Amino acid sequence: MMLPISGLPVAPRPDFRWPGGRRMALWVAVGVESYRPDEGRTEDILPRSAAPDHVNAAWRAYGNRVGAMRLFERLSGAGIVPTVLLNTDVYDEAPEVIAAARRAGAEIVAHGLSNSDCLADMGAEEELAYLRRTRDRIAAEEGTAPRGWSSPWLAHGARTLPNLARAGFDILLDLRMDDRPVTLDTGAGPLLAVPYAAELNDSTTMIGRQVTARAFAGMIADEAEELLRNPDGPPVVMSVVLHSFIAGQPFRAGPVCDALAGLARRGSEIWCATPSRIADAWHGAG
Template identity: 55%
Template sequence: MSSLNTHDRYDYAPVADRAQAPWPDGKKLAVYVAVGIEDYHFGDGHVENLLDGVPAPDLVNASWRDYGNRVGAFRLLRRLETFGIAPTILLNTAVYDSAPELVALARRLGSEIVGHGVSNSDSLAGLGEAEERAYLDEVADRIEREEGARPTGWSSPWLTHTESTLDLLAEAGYRYVMDLRLDDQPVWLNTRNAPLLAMPYGLELNDSTSMIGRGVAPSEFADMIIDEFDELLAAAREEGQPLVMSIIVHSFISGVPFRLKQLTRALEHIAAYSDDVWLTQPRRIYEAVTHGHID
């Protein structure tokens, strides 16, 4: 499907050539906040660590991650509620078993549940097509049992793909993938069967890649969010195009008090522009796209 120096998953379309209808209610910029709520195997598979080189049994990093589902996520979700933001949950389905009270709160707050694997110790990399298809179905089936409907969106653990992932997602009934940021608008991806939408996913407006991966300070991360928002809102107003902004946070990172305070500062800034901003979820953006707001 791919050559050595390119791929055929999406077509080139310059931003200058686009003119579409605004978002619902005349809003200029759609903003969604995705919260990673994750489960990790102790001592096995992929992990996110704060301190490297801790010998086994590594209770230090495990407890750092566990803080998120015990404390951080509850405060983070309640904080979003104060701004009228219905969360988008990137959910490892193992959390249904390890922290059921947390998922119950997310459900009461009207969260969208996005498939994010069974555990964040997993990876799609290296899976054969049949094995990967079964894994994607396992996640969707568990969410359907718990929530009453299959998930519309998918975000891969560790953002990993195989050559078949996008095709299999579409065939499994997922309608959009939240792993890519090739544009400030949703973009239709080429698959071998059903349509699949790439929902803008800001890899850098992500507390994991920025604050843990690159050592960005919480105040700097808040400034990044504010600067991104100001520029995208200005572009949406000037260019007359419906744009999308994402903010990606994790329960054990932005749910920590000193980071939550700075995230709150950024959300206060965004909330001040409610006339032009659509605080929404990816499923609502998908619905708007399929109803003609973006070709």
């Protein structure tokens, strides 16, 4: 199935800006994840050992015990409302994280039941039921259904995009094919792909490529400078993707959150938002 792009957006109208006349919208994701012990897919800091793999399990558990709270505190102190990419098993395993996310005013984005799961391993009907189960759990816990979806492992099946529309999602947070939102025509309803950073992402970059936290902070600053270089250019979206057990580590949190706080202080140019607010502003520009 080809990616169903209904049209790459140029500025929706010549005078469009984000609220407050700003050129750039910034959203910051914090992945809050659950993994089944010694089963399915995992993110590891050391090569996975034989079960029971206590070292990697403890590294991931750090995020839900300490790292997420650290990131929420730092982001809130900078005036940035986090977007939580949530595995719903966390509701049962670490309710304190959910309480902290609510205190931070976070937008909850559906991220599956567990990060040991992968949509690419499911058939179409199983996948649709899984999407609905994830959405329904968040709706029951938060009182409002999530609009956004982000796939575990950024993986998709042949019917994922139409299934997301059928399951009631209208925002996809997996892709970056432009610096602006792009509407995907799924055949079952539109999805707005709000730019998601595959590289300004602590998992792919700080773990996958072993980039230091200070170098990652420099990448954040460089991206913002380039996106804002042309003051008369079209509106753009910048995203930064963090995970509680990666950027939430003490030696990483400081440089990364300081870089984000520096962007938040540029309030005349940068609108710190969440995916739903970005989608609403974008749709309202038509």
